[in-house]
Amino acid sequence: MVTTILIIEDDANTAGLIKLYCEREGFKTLTALDGASGLQKTVKQNPDMVILDLMLPKMDGWDVCRQLRQKSDIPIIMLTARGDEIDRVSGLSLGADDYVVKPFSPRELVERIKAVLRRTRRTQSSEKKVFSHLTLRLDLHHRRVSVDNRSVDLTPHEYCLLETLMATPGRIFTRDELLARLYPHGEALVIDRVVDVHIGKLRQKIEANPPDPQFILTVRGIGYRFADPEVDA
Secondary structure, three states, rough: OOOOEEEOOHHHHHHHHHHHHHHHOOOEEEEEEOOEEEEEEEEHHHEEEEEEOOOOOOOOHHHHHHHHHHHHHOOOEEEEEEOOOOHHHHHHHHHOOEEEOOOOOOHHHHHHHHHHHHHHHHOOOOOOEEEEEEEEEEEEEEEEEEEOHHHEEOOOOHOOOHHHHHHHHOOOOEEEHHHHHHOOOOOOOOHHHHHHHHHHHHHHHHEEEEEEEOOEEOOOOOEEOOOHHHHHH
């Protein structure tokens, strides 16, 4: 099956360069020159991945990413000329899977595309398994999370964190370990605060009382762990 990549980029030269290198690797490509048309093409064409420039006309990349994440867990790689830490944190906390700063190497971008696709497909093909604790349930096969039998929509990063923590209740994960799970290719080495951002948003979705969580527990000065039924009962 051919993998389709949608390139949402208002600079025709940059879009053409990405298109050229992607098609050399056997990917099918679609292009959009503004955010609004890019969002429409994502809905209509159902690509396998989106390469998303942030500084777009009609609708900027932040809004495109935000709207996509409300409906889909499609892999997103953000592309921008702005490399400030706050921009990287904002992009990743919105649910982007990777963040590439211009000017970039087209070959490196292609390798990042492959890495994100491998990571996504590995999760999708995992064996059927269900994790549960009290009212929280995570179905790995169907990628479904529920609390009190109510479905909960998570971003890919929130899902990754929850799966990692629930798989080994009681084990303490440092922020660096969780960063490595979220960004295994080292793209977030200097922004460990993004883990706290994702955990905070995850707690808002699954905890009855986020300031006093019963599922994801903070280990002060170290990181996080999932509640151990035998220890935390």
